[in-house]
Amino acid sequence: MTWPGKQFCLLVFAGISSLSSAGQAQSCPVNLNFSEGNLSQWLAYTGNNKDGNGPEAIRVRYDYMGVVGANALPEYNLPSVNGIQVVVGQSSDPFGDFPTIPTINGYAYHYVVLLGSTSVAQRQQMDDQSGGQQNQTNNGPQGGYVRGISYLISVPAGPPTLPYTITYAYAMVLENGTHTSENQPMARAIVSTPGGVILCASPMYFLPTNGGLDSAAARANGFTPSPVPSPNEARNPGAAGQHLQDVWTKGWTEVTFDLSPYRGQEVTLTFEADNCVPGGHFAYAYFALRDVCGGLQISGDSKACANAVAKYSIPSLGDASYDWSAPPGWTIESGSNSNTITVGVGPQAGWIVAREKNSCANLTDSLFVELYKGALPQVAIDPRDTTVCYGGATPLHALVTTGTSYSWTGSGSLGGASKGNIPGLPFSVGVVAAPEQTTDYIFTVLNEGCPIPVSDTFTVNIVPPVKVSAGNDTLVVVNQPLHFNATSSDPYKSSFQWSPPLYLSNPDVADPVAIYGSEIRTMNYQVTATDSFGCYGSASVKVTIAETLPDIFVPTAFTPGKSSNGLFRPVCMGIASLDYFRVFNRWGQLVYSTSQPGQGWDGRIGGILQESNAYLWVVKGTDYTGRVILKRGTAVLVR
Numbered sequence: 165m166t167w168p169g170k171q172f173c174l175l176v177f178a179g180i181s182s183l184s185s186a187g188q189a190q191s192c193p194v195n196l197n198f199s200e201g202n203l204s205q206w207l208a209y210t211g212n213n214k215d216g217n218g219p220e221a222i223r224v225r226y227d228y229m230g231v232v233g234a235n236a237l238p239e240y241n242l243p244s245v246n247g248i249q250v251v252v253g254q255s256s257d258p259f260g261d262f263p264t265i266p267t268i269n270g271y272a273y274h275y276v277v278l279l280g281s282t283s284v285a286q287r288q289q290m291d292d293q294s295g296g297q298q299n300q301t302n303n304g305p306q307g308g309y310v311r312g313i314s315y316l317i318s319v320p321a322g323p324p325t326l327p328y329t330i331t332y333a334y335a336m337v338l339e340n341g342t343h344t345s346e347n348q349p350m351a352r353a354i355v356s357t358p359g360g361v362i363l364c365a366s367p368m369y370f371l372p373t374n375g376g377l378d379s380a381a382a383r384a385n386g387f388t389p390s391p392v393p394s395p396n397e398a399r400n401p402g403a404a405g406q407h408l409q410d411v412w413t414k415g416w417t418e419v420t421f422d423l424s425p426y427r428g429q430e431v432t433l434t435f436e437a438d439n440c441v442p443g444g445h446f447a448y449a450y451f452a453l454r455d456v457c458g459g460l461q462i463s464g465d466s467k468a469c470a471n472a473v474a475k476y477s478i479p480s481l482g483d484a485s486y487d488w489s490a491p492p493g494w495t496i497e498s499g500s501n502s503n504t505i506t507v508g509v510g511p512q513a514g515w516i517v518a519r520e521k522n523s524c525a526n527l528t529d530s531l532f533v534e535l536y537k538g539a540l541p542q543v544a545i546d547p548r549d550t551t552v553c554y555g556g557a558t559p560l561h562a563l564v565t566t567g568t569s570y571s572w573t574g575s576g577s578l579g580g581a582s583k584g585n586i587p588g589l590p591f592s593v594g595v596v597a598a599p600e601q602t603t604d605y606i607f608t609v610l611n612e613g614c615p616i617p618v619s620d621t622f623t624v625n626i627v628p629p630v631k632v633s634a635g636n637d638t639l640v641v642v643n644q645p646l647h648f649n650a651t652s653s654d655p656y657k658s659s660f661q662w663s664p665p666l667y668l669s670n671p672d673v674a675d676p677v678a679i680y681g682s683e684i685r686t687m688n689y690q691v692t693a694t695d696s697f698g699c700y701g702s703a704s705v706k707v708t709i710a711e712t713l714p715d716i717f718v719p720t721a722f723t724p725g726k727s728s729n730g731l732f733r734p735v736c737m738g739i740a741s742l743d744y745f746r747v748f749n750r751w752g753q754l755v756y757s758t759s760q761p762g763q764g765w766d767g768r769i770g771g772i773l774q775e776s777n778a779y780l781w782v783v784k785g786t787d788y789t790g791r792v793i794l795k796r797g798t799a800v801l802v803r
Contacts, residue, residue, distance in 0.1 A: 190328065190458035193317055197453040198250050198275035203231040207314040210240040210247050212285060213441050214307025217346070221310045221438070239309050245283045247311040251276040251450070259337045259390040260413030264450060268333055268418050269477035269503060270463025273452040279311045279351070279437035280448025282339075282395050308349070308439025308446075314432055321428040327459035327527055330355075330365075330433065331420045331479045333452045338387075339394050340371045340410045341445035348373065349447030353419070354434040357426050364482050364524040365421035371412055387412040399444040416450075420460070420479040422525035454479070460527035462518050468509045468533055469540040469614035471566065473497065476516050477504040478529065484522035491515060491533070509535070538613025542566040543620060545607060551625040553699035557598035560605060560622050564591040567609035567618075574605035576624075602626050630654045630701030634691045636762060637706040641714055641738035642682050644788050646707065650674045652693035654701070661692045680709045714738025714787030721800040724767025724774075732756075732799060733764025734783050739793070743784040750778065767801050776803045 195205045208231055211223035223240055231237070239247035252275055254265045265276050285308050319328055336351040350370035355362040372381040379389075393407040423431055437449040464476035476488075480503040488505050490496055491514020499505040503520065517530045542565045552558045557579075564570060564586055571583035576599025586609075597605055605622040631653040640646045651674070652658045665671035667678045667687065680687065687707040694700040715737050722732040734745050739761065747756040747765050756765035767774055782796045 190320070190326075192330075192453075192455050192457040193315065196315060196317075196330075196457075197273075197455045198277055199455065201252050201275065202233050202235040202250055203237070203248070203277075203313065204228075204233060205315065206231055207316070208237055208248055209310075209312050209314075210237065211310040212240055212307040212443075213310050213438055214443065216441060217310070217350075217438050221307075222312075237311075239281060239283055239311070242283060242309070245281050247279070247281060247309060248313060249278050251278050257335070257337065257413070257450075259392050259411050260335065260388070260415060262335055262413070262415045266333060266335070266416040266452065268416055269479055270475075271454060271456075271479075273333065273454070276450050276452045277313060277435070278448060278450050279313070279435060280309070280439075280446065282446045282448070283309065284396055284439060284446050285309055285443040306443050308441060308443040310436070310438045312434055312436035314434040317423070317431045317433060319423045319426045319429055319431055322424075324424050324427055326424055327525070328423045328427070329420055329457055329459055329525065329527065330423060331418060331454040331456070332433075332435075333416050333418045334367075334435075334449060335414060335416045336369060336437070336447070336449035337390070337411060337413050338369070338371055338447050339396070339440075339445040340377050340412060341399070341440040341442065342373055342376055343440055343442065343445075345370060345372055347441040349438065349440045349445050351437040351447055351449035352435075353451070354432075354436070355421060356432040356434070357423075358429055359426075362421055362524060364522055365419055367419065367482065369414060377410075382412060386414045386417065388414070394446075396444070396446065399442075418479045420481055420520075420525060420527070422459075422527060460518065460520065460529035462516060462529050462531040464516070464531065464533075466531060466533055467536060469536045469538060469611075469616050470509055470511050471540040471542060472509045472616060473506060474509055474533075475504065475506050476518070476531070478518050478520060478527075479503065481520050481522045481525060484520045484525075487519040489515075489517045509533075509540070511535075536614045538568075538611045539566055540614055540616060541609035541611040541618040543607065543609045543618060545620045545622060547622070548620075549623040549625065551627060551697050552597075552599075553627050553697060554600075554629045556699075557596050558624060560595050560597050560607075560624075562593045562607050562620070564593065564609055565589060566611055567591070568612040569610045571608050572605060573608070574599075574603050574622075576600060576603045578605065597622070597624050599624055599626060627654065627656070627695070627697055627699045630658075630693060630695065630699050632691060632693045632701040632703040634689065634703040634705040637708075639708045639710060639735065639737055640680065641710050641712055643679060644714065644738040646678045646680075648674075648676050648678065648689075648691075648705070650691045650693065650703070652695075652701065654693065654695045654699065656695040656697065656699075658693040658695045661694070663690050663692070678707070680707070682711055684709050710737055712737060714789070714791070714793070716742075716783050716785050716793050716795060718781060718783060718795065718797060719799060720797070721802055722767070723802045731764040731766055732779075732781075732801075733762065734785075736761050736785060738787050739785045740788045740790075741786050743786065745783045746781065748780040748782075750780070752780075755779070773803075774801055777801055 208226040209222045211221045213221040236246045236249040239245045338349045348370040352368035355365040372378040390411040393409045398406045398408045435451045437447045486501050493510030495508040497506040513535045515530045519528045545562045550558050569585050580595030602625045608617050608619040610617050633651045660674045662671040668676040670676045690704045692702045717735040722729050742761050784794045
């Protein structure tokens with residue numbers, strides 16, 4: 165991306181001798197990839213862009229002697245904050261969560277340079293004192309920080325048909341200032357040759373604005389909004405004192421360019437990151453370089469098993485076309501017009517060939533892929549996932565069509581051989597799994613001559629034990645409607661079945677109603693709840709039928725702490741609801757109250773068991789016909 169009508173800021177350091185090309189051949193220049201852990205061989209500069217992003221923004225220049233052994237340089241006029249630093253330890257960017265040292269297209273970088281920080285010039289005074297971003301004032305100079313580094317590459321002499329490539333990767337974090345585009349925070353690379361700037365290798369990135377942030381264009385350029393708010397207070401008056409969620413990130417991207425047309429000449433590579441021109445919004449960017457300069461290189465395994473799926477990649481080129489070819493019998497599954505392909509490996513060895521072309525380069529590479537003696541194992545499993553009731557078991561089945569040995573792994577019971585050799589193909593393996601909790605069983609197959617195992621996973625989901633409640637044993641009177649209410653702990657929808665179905669309005673629901681005549685004295689029921697998986701649980705309840713009118717009976721004495729008659733409670737016969745049961749001491753003070761049938765007083769006040777004494781009680785309830793029953797009396801606590 166370039167700014168229309170805007171010239172690049174090019175660094176020219178007069179009188180600096182170029183690096184010797186002798187002995188370089190196709191090797192990369194010394195410390196081009198920061199492998200020394202410092203900035204040696206690089207030039208650097210910092211500054212302030214209050215007058216715009218041009219040569220006048222550069223205030224401090226560091227020549228070769230100024231950066232020898234240096235792994236960090238400060239922001240302009242901000243000695244406590246690094247504006248340029250070499251990164252040698254892996255971490256994640258706090259805003260973009262991408263790795264600070266990347267692996268891209270199969271190539272692992274080891275060294276990165278970070279240009280910029282979250283410091284902004286309009287808060288310079290506070291930054292300089294603390295190095296932090298909290299409680300900052302808006303005082304400070306106009307203009308934002310500018311930082312950049314540059315390498316003067318002496319392209320080795322040689323035929324222009326022999327590629328000499330430079331591959332760099334970049335990632336960036338930009339705070340949106342909603343300024344005009346040319347004043348936004350930005351990051352860029354510049355490749356300058358004797359013939360001018362190589363535009364396709366010199367991208368410039370900033371957050372585009374159109375009366376405000378053009379988020380659609382920003383996303384189209386590969387930017388993603390960060391969930392982390394800016395460490396700087398908002399600059400606009402309407403949001404003063406706030407830390408806005410207005411930071412955008414762009415993850416790692418590679419750029420390759422070919423310098424073979426410039427054999428025997430010098431080319432300047434520059435990386436730069438600039439804050440916004442007003443100075444209140446930050447920018448920083450990471451840059452990394454490959455230590456391979458001898459042309460295009462395909463990344464991927466040079467040896468494979470037939471029937472395998474493999475991936476091959478090359479560094480990407482902006483606005484490039486890609487063309488891949490694979491050996492006969494192989495298939496390109498995806499990515500034929502991209503820098504990364506996925507292939508199905510065929511029955512014979514052969515060449516993977518990649519071609520990529522844009523205005524920067526026209527490159528070709530080939531990789532001969534040998535085949536191992538054995539093909540990749542092949543297996544089909546059934547079922548892939550299954551659900552089993554707690555305490556149950558399920559068969560697992562695998563059909564091996566290519567392989568010489570197998571093994572099972574997984575916790576829990578597994579009935580059958582856990583490993584073995586395969587005597588012939590196809591080979592069927594069956595086991596029975598009985599885990600106590602949800603478990604993954606992994607089936608692995610090896611084929612002699614191929615070092616790559618193939619594994620597949622059976623997931624056996626266990627439904628927890630089904631706990632069913634039928635309610636408490638109960639007393640009813642003749643012709644009293646008794647409402648049951650069974651419940652199940654199963655998270656899945658359950659059906660209910662009562663047995664025997666005698667006297668029940670509907671034995672296939674959770675809440676049937678029963679009415680008993682004088683011919684029956686007791687009734688025992690079992691209710692079973694079954695879910696959609698067939699998992700079930702059961703519970704029982706006993707009903708005692710009394711030949712009496714509905715009434716509330718209260719004992720005249722109780723012995724707290726004993727196994728029988730240890731709780732002072734009313735016995736409800738044919739009572740639809742208990743309004744209250746209250747117990748008072750001889751001074752008329754309330755010592756216990758409940759409205760729950762079956763509950764009662766344990767003879768304690770404040771946790772202390774009381775001495776033998778007489779107590780008053782009152783009870784009120786309503787029977788199933790609507791008649792109110794109110795009773796009073798005394799009872800003796802016996803110790």
